[in-house]
Amino acid sequence: MTGEITTTSLEAEPLSTRYRGLICDLDGVVYRGATAVPGAVETLNRVTADGVPVVFATNNASRAPEDVGDHLRKLGVAPQGWSVVNSSQAAAAHLSEFLGRGTRVCAVGGPGVAQALTEAGLTPVRVADLGEEPVAAVVQGLGTDVTWSELAAVGYLVQGGATWVATNLDLTLPTPYGQAPGNGALVALVQTATSASPHVVGKPRPALFDLARSRLGTGLPHTLVCGDRLDTDIEGANSAGLDSLFVLSGASRLRDLAFAERSARPTYVAADLSGLLAPGSSPRAAVPGHLVELTPGAVAHLADARENGELLRSVVATAWAARDEGRAVCDDAGMWETLERRLGLVTRSRPHS
Structure with missing residues (x-):
């Protein structure tokens, strides 16, 4: 090294x-x-x-980089000399390599997931707005409001042939109160139900x-x-x-x-x-x-x-x-x-x- x-x-x-x-x-x-x-x-x-x-x-793909930046500044971090990237952006960059601009992608997780897809030229679609029109892929990231219905939808889409991208597989997330379930714990639920494995873009x-x-x-x-x-x-x-x-x-x-x-x-x-x-x-x-x-x-x-x-x-x-x-x-x-x-x-x- x-x-x-x-x-x-x-x-x-x-x-x-x-x-x-x-x-x-x-x-x-x-x-x-x-x-x-x-x-x-x-x-x-x-x-x-x-x-x-x-x-x-x-x-942690739950928040947009701008929101993370606001949080850092409120904590007292100086306004210049740094930037923020998250695993949602890495997921969007990966999909944009083989999907055309405007392609519909299901976004599951916090606001950062949908924003990253938009920035990459893709069209994010929430589970509640899927309708009958197909999606080419689904990106699963952490979100505090992710529901059973959304996790079930990830499974249905994957079984139907959609490309599955997970932002990360962290099993836990540190909080002031202790360890909370991370995105990896939620991904594991879908894996258990489908026996499928996602393409992972986050660390490591x-x-x-x-x-x-x-x-x-x-x-x-x-x-x-x-x-x-x-x-x-x-x-x-x-x-x-x-x-x-x-x-x-x-x-x-x-x-x-x-x-x-x-x-x-x-x-x-x-x-x-x-x-x-x-x-x-x-x-x-x-x-x-x-x-x-x-x-x-x-x-x-x-x-x-x-x-x-x-x-x-x-x-x-x-x-x-x-x-x-x-x-x-x-x-x-x-x-x-x-x-x-x-x-x-x-x-x-x-x-x-």
């Missing part, structure tokens, strides 16, 4: 300054529902003020990353992905050949990171997005002298340990090294929760577990 650079270089500059553009997730990274993740807004404003552009790329597939990079105008070595999901943000970044910063402020927890397979391991780790302003170093480059033993008995000795960021990387590096060597890593949930508390991850990043 391009992020594996020398220790001297890692200690010399903030992580964000090593890249020419950032692709940043939203849910669980910048905000949780209506509430900003602590430190995220201040970090983003500092990064864009330093001349590093940001494209917010989200699998490359379409959304490609769309975001086209907005940034950056090459692979100069683009950093920031996200909170190992199976979408990080695995997708790795597949696309991009460096990544994984933050523990959203869906995935420390234990998930420690047990991550190689395909879902990030280049860098941090408690939250403020890690962009710190001299980043990779768990992959951790030296043996910085490792800690991952046993329940060792947790009691962490109170006097070094700076939390270094300790976090040491914990992760230890788990990865042990698993790669075929050694057992403690799977005790209580131990990992205690480690999170010692590192300040529960109180700072996850008020609702």
Whole structure:
């Protein structure tokens, strides 16, 4: 990976300054529902003020990019230096490659789905307005008001030969109250009823990353992905050949990171997005002298340990090294929760577990 650079270089500059553009997730990274993740807004404003552009790329297709932008500005994000792309736009771009302008496409999900289809020159049709005229495809994205009737209609259309595109397969969506069902959970209902499989455009597939990079105008070595999901943000970044910063402020927890397979391991780790302003170093480059033993008995000795960021990387590096060597890593949930508390991850990043 391009992020594996020398220790001297890692200690010399903030992580964000090593890249020419950032692709940043939203849910669980910048905000949780209506509430900003602590430190995220201040970090983003500092990064864009330093001349590093940001494209917010989200699998959540329920809202139009303009609405997401309004939400970000209300949270205090500076008005310039960033843009928003979502998986609905990636779905519309995919369909526009082989469907003629004006082709009718059923739009299931929030307003962002229909708007993206319109922008791509296609004609969005809601389930309630289908009538007798056929549609060539159906795009299924997240929407808080999606009904059983709409899910049933997706199944009927797919069984009738319509092309089925899912914006993403995220099973959960982080909210201030905990994890809520994501679009993947709703897609799974249709799959169960039809035995069909959709074409997926959201993370970890490359379409959304490609769309975001086209907005940034950056090459692979100069683009950093920031996200909170190992199976979408990080695995997708790795597949696309991009460096990544994984933050523990959203869906995935420390234990998930420690047990991550190689395909879902990030280049860098941090408690939250403020890690962009710190001299980043990779768990992959951790030296043996910085490792800690991952046993329940060792947790009691962490109170006097070094700076939390270094300790976090040491914990992760230890788990990865042990698993790669075929050694057992403690799977005790209580131990990992205690480690999170010692590192300040529960109180700072996850008020609702």
